[in-house]
Amino acid sequence: MEAEHGQGAMMSSGQLPVGFRFMPTDKELVTHYLMNKVFDRPVPAAEAIQDIDATQFYSTHPKNLVTFSCGEREWFFFIHEDDENCSASAQGRRNIRVVGNGVGFWKPNGSENPIHNEDGNVYASKIFLTYFSGSLRKAKKTHWKMVEYHLHSDSHTEEEYQEKRMGIGPTERGKDNGL
Structure with missing residues (x-):
C-alpha cells in the first residue's frame, strides 16, 4: 500500500516526487547538469532546469521568467550564450547586464x-x-x-566547448514579496 501511495505521489511527466526539492551542490550542478548539457549527454531531472537563450534571459525582468507556485523561491536555468554574451564571459563575467529597455540590471x-x-x-x-x-x-x-556557473574552456577540448557555451543559473527571490 505504501509503495502504491508513493508512486501515486509522483508528479506527472517524470518530475520529482511530491515533497522532494531540487537542491544540488555546486559540484553536482556543474558535473551532473551543466557538463552533461554542454556535451549532449542525458541530464538527470531535466525538467527541473529550464532552457533559455541568454538574449531572452537578460532582456526580461526575473519575475516574468518564473512561474510562482507552491511557495517556490528558487528556479534553475540553462542559459545558452550567443557570441555577444560569450564576449562578456570572456571578460570575466564582471559586466553589468542591463535587462530589457533599462527596466533593471544584474550586477555581479x-x-x-x-x-x-x-x-x-x-x-x-x-x-x-x-x-x-x-x-x-x-x-x-x-x-x-x-x-551563475560556467565551465572553464581549458578544462575541456576546445572543439567540444566552442560549439556550445552555456551557463547554469539558479535564480532566487528573497523573502520580501516585492520586486
Missing part, C-alpha cells in the same frame, strides 16, 4: 569563485549577481539573486 557581487574537481584543478567558476530595478543611475536593489 564580488569576484568569480573557482570550483575544483577531484584532482584540485579548477574546471568551473561561479559568480553571484543581484538584480536592481531602474536605470544604472537610479537603481533600487531588489530581492532577486542569481548564481
